[in-house]
Each structure stands twice: as C-alpha cells, then as structure tokens.
Amino acid sequence: MKTVVSGIRPTGNLHLGNYFGALRNFIKMQETNNCYFFIADYHSLTTHPTPADLHGNVKNVLIDYLAAGLDPEKATLYLQSDVPEVAELYLFLNMNAYKGELERVTSFKDKARVQPDNINAGLLTYPTLMAADIIIHKAHMVPVGKDQEQHLEMTRTFANRFNRMYKVDYFPEPVAYNFGEELIKIPGLDGSTKMGKSEGEGNAIFLGDDSAIIRKKVMKAVTDAGPTQQNQPKPQAIQNLFYLMQVMSKPEMLSFYEEEYKNCRIRYGDMKKQLAEDVIAFTEPFRERIKELSANNEYLRKVVSIGRDKAHESAANTIREVRNIIGFRSF
Ligand code: TYM
Numbered sequence: 001m002k003t004v005v006s007g008i009r010p011t012g013n014l015h016l017g018n019y020f021g022a023l024r025n026f027i028k029m030q031e032t033n034n035c036y037f038f039i040a041d042y043h044s045l046t047t048h049p050t051p052a053d054l055h056g057n058v059k060n061v062l063i064d065y066l067a068a069g070l071d072p073e074k075a076t077l078y079l080q081s082d083v084p085e086v087a088e089l090y091l092f093l094n095m096n097a098y099k100g101e102l103e104r105v106t107s108f109k110d111k112a113r114v115q116p117d118n119i120n121a122g123l124l125t126y127p128t129l130m131a132a133d134i135i136i137h138k139a140h141m142v143p144v145g146k147d148q149e150q151h152l153e154m155t156r157t158f159a160n161r162f163n164r165m166y167k168v169d170y171f172p173e174p175v176a177y178n179f180g181e182e183l184i185k186i187p188g189l190d191g192s193t194k195m196g197k198s199e200g201e202g203n204a205i206f207l208g209d210d211s212a213i214i215r216k217k218v219m220k221a222v223t224d225a226g227p228t229q230q231n232q233p234k235p236q237a238i239q240n241l242f243y244l245m246q247v248m249s250k251p252e253m254l255s256f257y258e259e260e261y262k263n264c265r266i267r268y269g270d271m272k273k274q275l276a277e278d279v280i281a282f283t284e285p286f287r288e289r290i291k292e293l294s295a296n297n298e299y300l301r302k303v304v305s306i307g308r309d310k311a312h313e314s315a316a317n318t319i320r321e322v323r324n325i326i327g328f329r330s331f
Helices: 016-029 041-047 051-068 085-094 099-103 106-114 126-135 146-165 211-219 236-248 251-262 268-294 297-326
Strands: 003-008 034-039 076-079 141-143 175-177
Touching: 003 016, 003 126, 016 034, 016 051, 016 141, 016 236, 034 051, 034 297, 041 051, 041 126, 051 076, 051 268, 051 297, 076 297, 085 126, 085 146, 085 297, 099 106, 106 126, 106 146, 126 146, 141 146, 146 175, 211 268, 236 251, 236 268, 251 268
Parallel strands: 003 034, 003 141, 034 076, 141 175
Antiparallel strands: none
C-alpha cells in the first residue's frame, strides 16, 4: 500500500482551485491508500494571522475537507500543529538546506515581492517545512496542484540529501501526483492565470459561496469585445473562461461555445450565465454539508482528536528512527 500525504494552508475557505488541484484527489485516493491529509496551520504563520483568524480559518478548512467528502475513517485527518514532530524534522532538514537554493524558489521570490516588509525566515524555509510534512510519514505520493511542483522537487532533494548524508535508504522519493495526468492549475476569474485566495476580490469562487455571489462573480469575469476573425487565438482571460467551462460544464456546452467563438458569434454574457449555473449546481451539495458541519462542533472535535492520535503515532515512529540515524542516541 502506498502512503499519501498532502495539506492545504488555512487562509480562508477553500476555492475551486484547491478543490480541482488537490482536494478532489484526496477524496479519490483515500479509498485505496494510506492517506494523511492535514491543515497546514504552521505554514500560515508566515503571513502573521491574528489568533482569532487563524483559529477560524483552521475550522473553515476542516469543515470544507469534510463537506467535500474526506472520510476520517478512511484517511488520517489532522492539524499540522498537533504533530510537533513535524517541527523537529523541519529543524533537522533546515541544517542541510542552503540559503542559495531556498532563495531561488519561485514561491519565495513571489512572496518576497508581495510582502517586502515581511520576508521572514519562515517564508525562506517554507519548502523545508513542507518537506518535513511529507517525509514525516515517508510518503510516496503527494496530490497537489501545478503551483506546488517545485516544492515537491525540493522535497526530493532534501529527502535524498538526508539519505546520502547518513548513508541510509530511509526516506522514499515522493512525487506530485494527479493520476498520471498533468498537474492542474485553475485560472482566476479576473484574467489572471491562477485562482487563489490571496489574489484580488472576485478572482476566486469558494466552495461555500451562495448562488447569488457565484452569479455575481462569474458575470463579472473579465472578457473582451469578442473575436473579429475566424479561429482567432484566445487572449488569456478568454482562455480562462473556456478552461473553467471545460472543468465545470457538460462537454457539449464547451463545444457549442468553442464553435461560437470560432465563428465570431460568441456572446460572453450567455456563456457566463451557463457557467454560473453549472458552478452553482456543482457546489450546491457542499453548501448544504458546510452548513450542517458548522453547527456540529462536537463532531469536529472528535475528528481532530482521532486524527491527532493517528498522525502522531506515525510521526513519532519516524522521528525516533531519524534521531537514531542522526546520532541522538541514549547512553
Ligand atoms: P495552498 O494552501 O496554497 O493550496 C492547497 C492546494 O491547492 C492547490 N491549488 C490549486 N490547484 C489548482 N489550481 C489552483 N488555482 C490552485 N490553487 C491552489 C495547491 O496546488 C495545493 O495542492 N504549500 C502548500 C500547502 C502544504 C502542502 C504540504 C501540500 C504545506 N505542506 C505538504 C502538500 C504537502 C500550499 O500552500 O498550498
């Protein structure tokens, strides 16, 4: 049986990008693998949330996980901060992670640009913490979206470096996984190539958004005056809209609008109306379960407590062995 690990940062509710890039695969993979899915609350500290926001966001992500179909009986579902062994492994890995390689990571460079007044050490060492998350359970597969590809490469580097340094064959090489397909990147509604929670207002659709909000966001999606020549290449924002339709709508809808575009007859208003209704239909069951779960604190507490015990057992095992390999041994 393969071991699967993945997580999502709690910075708000989950959006369609998180769902199609990651969560959807968590749900499929829990059926046949040894899965560990967590809420990456240590990671979210890089942006300095208030305690109330941190707690609220962790709860939201937990609810979204469960609403989407993660089953705590099939997968181990836990909070990263409930497993301090992760922090210990992070410390060990940081001793062999070099400033130069960390500074070259794209996500670091992007974040440093976005928050120039808060380029903290946690941001720089984000990939080592992520590697610790993954190899603490000796994972083989990591379901993630396209934006995490480079982090997985770093994880392999750190795992291999540990093995080489101590002349052991201890950590497997984990791979980013999407059932043999290209990793996914869901675009934003504002014309940008990525749907994300830290992008601007109106970029992302969240699993819990109600139908009026979804309609409003989709109808506001960026478009242009339309093609003027047959088979004209699509600008980015238009490609985004078609990609969203490919993911959310029936194939005949997509081919209908492709044909309309090709022949310069497309009416973006109609296309967006269709897309909005398809998104609403798709997210309807999430909204209902989110409402139910939000009112059931006792169940949430139970889920977290069971997950903590299971994740802790696996992590403690690894740390015991890692300490021994490194040379922290009792007299
Ligand atoms: P985060 O919280 O930014 O995103 C969580 C997951 O959602 C995917 N994702 C997307 N996929 C497709 N299209 C999009 N627009 C989109 N936006 C987000 C991400 O690829 C990711 O899979 N560093 C991670 C969290 C993390 C983690 C880990 C993941 C911490 N430790 C260990 C895997 C294993 C992050 O910030 O993801």
